[in-house]
Amino acid sequence: MEETKQGKRALTTTENATLNKMFWLSHCVFLGFNMTKMEANGFTLTMAPAIEEIYHDDPEGKRDAYIRNQAFFNTHAVAFNFIAGMTYAFERDHKAGELPAQTIDAMKVSLMGPTAGMFDSLFFNCLRVIGAGIAMGLCAQGNPLGVLLFIFIYGVSQSVLKYILLRLGYTLGASAIDTVFESGLMQIATKAASILGLTMVGAMAATTVSVPIAWTLGSGDTAVAVADLLDGIYPGILSLAIVLLCMWLIKKGARPMQIILGIVAVALIGAFLGIF
Amino acid sequence: MSAATAGFLCGLVYFAVYFIDNAFMSWDCITRPIVVAPLIGLVLGDPFTGVIMGASLEAIFMGISAIGGSIPSDAISGSVVAVAYAIMTGGGQSAIEAGLALAMAIGTVMGAVNSLVRVLRGSLAPYYEKLAAECRPVKFFVMNLLILGVTTLPVASIVGIGVGAGVDVLQAALDSCPAWVMSGIAAAGSMMTAVGFGILLSMIWSPSIAVFFFVGFVLTKSLALPSIAVAVIGAAIALFYFFIEKDIIDAKRVGGSSEGAPQMAVPANSDEDFFA
Numbered sequence: 278m279e280e281t282k283q284g285k286r287a288l289t290t291t292e293n294a295t296l297n298k299m300f301w302l303s304h305c306v307f308l309g310f311n312m313t314k315m316e317a318n319g320f321t322l323t324m325a326p327a328i329e330e331i332y333h334d335d336p337e338g339k340r341d342a343y344i345r346n347q348a349f350f351n352t353h354a355v356a357f358n359f360i361a362g363m364t365y366a367f368e369r370d371h372k373a374g375e376l377p378a379q380t381i382d383a384m385k386v387s388l389m390g391p392t393a394g395m396f397d398s399l400f401f402n403c404l405r406v407i408g409a410g411i412a413m414g415l416c417a418q419g420n421p422l423g424v425l426l427f428i429f430i431y432g433v434s435q436s437v438l439k440y441i442l443l444r445l446g447y448t449l450g451a452s453a454i455d456t457v458f459e460s461g462l463m464q465i466a467t468k469a470a471s472i473l474g475l476t477m478v479g480a481m482a483a484t485t486v487s488v489p490i491a492w493t494l495g496s497g498d499t500a501v502a503v504a505d506l507l508d509g510i511y512p513g514i515l516s517l518a519i520v521l522l523c524m525w526l527i528k529k530g531a532r533p534m535q536i537i538l539g540i541v542a543v544a545l546i547g548a549f550l551g552i553f
Numbered sequence: 554m555s556a557a558t559a560g561f562l563c564g565l566v567y568f569a570v571y572f573i574d575n576a577f578m579s580w581d582c583i584t585r586p587i588v589v590a591p592l593i594g595l596v597l598g599d600p601f602t603g604v605i606m607g608a609s610l611e612a613i614f615m616g617i618s619a620i621g622g623s624i625p626s627d628a629i630s631g632s633v634v635a636v637a638y639a640i641m642t643g644g645g646q647s648a649i650e651a652g653l654a655l656a657m658a659i660g661t662v663m664g665a666v667n668s669l670v671r672v673l674r675g676s677l678a679p680y681y682e683k684l685a686a687e688c689r690p691v692k693f694f695v696m697n698l699l700i701l702g703v704t705t706l707p708v709a710s711i712v713g714i715g716v717g718a719g720v721d722v723l724q725a726a727l728d729s730c731p732a733w734v735m736s737g738i739a740a741a742g743s744m745m746t747a748v749g750f751g752i753l754l755s756m757i758w759s760p761s762i763a764v765f766f767f768v769g770f771v772l773t774k775s776l777a778l779p780s781i782a783v784a785v786i787g788a789a790i791a792l793f794y795f796f797i798e799k800d801i802i803d804a805k806r807v808g809g810s811s812e813g814a815p816q817m818a819v820p821a822n823s824d825e826d827f828f829a
Contacts, residue, residue, distance in 0.1 A: 321693065423608070431580070520751055540745055
């Protein structure tokens with residue numbers, strides 16, 4: 278592991294090869310997408326070349342790295358590459374013993390929320406609408422070129438940016454670590470990143486987790502919706518409760534599968550009884 | 554062309570665009586109506602109608618996206634059935650209008666079917682975790698492709714059968730399913746995300762900073778701040794913490810600089826919170 282003291286340095290052949298492989302695999306963001314961990318599988322796949330390179334002589338570290346990069350992940354598919362590039366740099370320093378694993382998790386968690394918002398508005402709400410607008414004009418006249426134009430404006434452009442951002446993330450990640458590491462502030466940086474990470478998990482939980490209660494007490498005009506009662510205490514209090522319950526169960530050693538089956542069972546029984 | 558052949562071709566197009574975009578592109582681009590509709594037109598032998606309808610369908614489904622993982626209406630199946638209906642009933646202006654009127658209804662029905670598939674995919678998360686821990690990226694890739702294919706097949710089949718047998722059959726099949734099963738499945742889907750957040754939280758949770766999870770939740774839920782705004786607030790707090798702690802370290806270092814190397818001596822111990 279060579280030292281990267283200061284300034285920019287050219288990427289080595291190995292790094293270049295790994296980044297190229299990561300670029301191609303980063304098109305698998307939505308492969309294996311699921312509601313439990315969202316883009317976790319895409320992230321694991323994209324990180325695979327980096328993990329194989331960094332931990333080629335360390336089976337134990339490799340296994341830990343695969344599990345670490347299988348955590349919940351969700352952002353826009355283009356911003357995805359920036360974070361993947363940074364994670365590559367972070368994993369390299371983790372292997373060198375300079376960076377606690379917690380910092381990698383905290384960095385990923387704190388970056389995915391804001392990048393998702395930024396890139397969703399850039400691509401989905403802006404570029405897609407522009408592309409579709411142009412294409413719709415052509416297609417409405419029966420010109421099939423509109424379709425190709427749309428794929429080019431909204432699709433190919435994503436890949437171009439994915440390529441650039443992956444490399445940018447890697448370079449920035451490496452230099453950011455050097456700066457913080459040289460001043461011996463890693464523990465504080467980790468805690469600061471965790472503060473941001475926790476805030477963002479709270480924000481994401483507030484928008485994506487919901488417990489749709491359809492239960493009403495009483496009937497007719499006097500009926501009271503239980504959801505309104507609970508929201509009266511605090512809006513989304515049940516979402517908060519279920520996230521914290523899941524964390525508690527996992528800390529107690531429950532396996533995710535057990536929790537998921539539990540949720541499906543509760544949801545079906547609840548729906549049968551008219552609670553959901 | 555017989556209805557059965559048309560149904561098969563439509564199912565095939567659905568499967569192809571969904572599988573290829575999710576597995577190899579992650580652009581959310583070739584699954585848009587403006588691409589799907591001309592493709593259906595092409596395989597059913599009337600590309601012109603497909604292109605024209607693509608423009609209208611893109612406008613109809615413009616606001617509907619996969620952001621956050623919950624998709625209210627399935628734009629692909631809506632487009633497939635709409636174009637197939639228009640072409641199979643003879644094309645022309647009135648057939649196109651009838652097809653367009655169908656699109657959103659079919660999309661919504663298929664959205665319900667998709668939520669079934671989502672629950673199935675979400676429940677596989679623990680399996681992926683085990684798979685990742687095996688450190689075999691090629692197997693991980695192949696299994697992901699296989700699972701995506703197998704879970705897409707039923708939806709593609711329903712679309713194909715729907716086109717082949719007529720759309721009434723689709724509606725009837727869904728109506729025969731008790732309402733509580735559908736709402737239970739929908740509830741399970743929206744609660745499942747909590748598991749991913751639970752796992753995430755258990756990794757970065759520490760009592761001294763746990764309160765920031767609630768800060769993020771409240772900022773989003775009560776103040777309805779966008780995630781970028783929450784990130785800025787979180788980052789401000791994190792940076793503030795970082796610089797205060799840094800000042801303390803600097804102060805200590807100035808005080809105790811008589812011993813040890815002038816550069817830095819901290820890193821060796823910084824592994825301590827590795828297992829925290």
